[in-house]
Amino acid sequence: MKTYNQTNFFKHTFCEFTQIDSFNFPVNTNYKSKSESMYFYTKEGVYRKSNHWGRVANCRWKLIFIIIYHKQNAIINLVAFFNSIYFLLKTYNQTNFFKHTFCEFQQVDDFEFPENTNYKSKSESMYFYTEEGVYRKSNHWGRVANCRWKIIANKNYKNQQIAIGFAKWNDFYPINSTEKNFFIEVNFEEKTAKIKPIKEKKSKYLFSFSEAQKRIKQITHLFKDDKWASYFNEDIESLRMNIISQFINTEKSLQEIKRSFK
Incomplete structure (x- = not known):
């Protein structure tokens, strides 16, 4: 997992902040955004004072609140604190899983592709999407366009044989990134x-x-x-x-x- 601090916590991260009522922001806070959100850094984490949570720029920051918080009451600035980030790269789905990714598909033998499959490539590979992931039916694995997709195959699998593999969305990882994953x-x-x-x-x-x-x-x-x-x-x-x-x-x-x- 990547280590986060005040220099990178705001780059494509997911986090759950816990609301607190006992912190007063110093006069010279560390950072104030264009939307008036304030940030104060400590060794343990960061305090954030803001009236908007959820989608924050390229991040997803949820607020675990103590009092009842209504969106209509957006004038209220809630102060929250976090000391850990649970972020595993980007989130993949049917719109981006084929863009420079590494993945290990697990071969499955008990899935039949519907007649109206979601996508069929020029090389005749077929794809069917679910909420959890994607099924792929193909006779070529390894280097697939700009991706590296392996298949964890059964013992009787032979190269260039048509096989069906399944991968969850969280099994995809970027290969054009400097992240150490x-x-x-x-x-x-x-x-x-x-x-x-x-x-x-x-x-x-x-x-x-x-x-x-x-x-x-x-x-x-x-x-x-x-x-x-x-x-x-x-x-x-x-x-x-x-x-x-x-x-x-x-x-x-x-x-x-x-x-x-x-």
């Missing part, structure tokens, strides 16, 4: 590395999609080529595991890590 999963037995989205708080080192892609290429080279290991006095399998394990859990470059083993 991906980790790298390595299988040392199969000598493979995959980019995985972080779906909940875990002790994983995170990268942006482009950063993860670059590291995947370097890891693939470490698996396929053994020449680089001739400069080290260590068993190649052990060396490879130690170097890659560090590489996916730090922002250090591969060269820095290699040097530390000499």
Whole structure:
């Protein structure tokens, strides 16, 4: 999850503020918007004084209020406070899920597309939207236009075989963003590395999609080529595991890590 503070909390975030009645704004408040909303920052969070809540510019800030609050009584400025933001990137739906996104669809075998499906692409892929997500029927996965859509397939799935996959709207992640929302999963037995989205708080080192892609290429080279290991006095399998394990859990470059083993 991204860490928020006074420099970025107002950028495409969702938050629930709790109303308070015991705070007096200082004369020199930190910030006052064009709409007269006032903000005061602390180490723990931010106080906001305003007469409008809900959609605030590009954000969605709800107010958990103590007293009964009526929209008609908008003259009243309510003071609220938050110390955490629950924001996972942008919200995706049928209007934008196909714009530069990463997603892992889960293969399903028990869904029949209605005759009037929502959308059919030039390549004959079919889409059906629900409130929870989207079904996709296609014979090509991976690189799809400007997106990267994988299918978590059943054992009998073969490449270029028509398959139906389902993904929830919150399974989509932007790939043209600098947000660090991906980790790298390595299988040392199969000598493979995959980019995985972080779906909940875990002790994983995170990268942006482009950063993860670059590291995947370097890891693939470490698996396929053994020449680089001739400069080290260590068993190649052990060396490879130690170097890659560090590489996916730090922002250090591969060269820095290699040097530390000499």
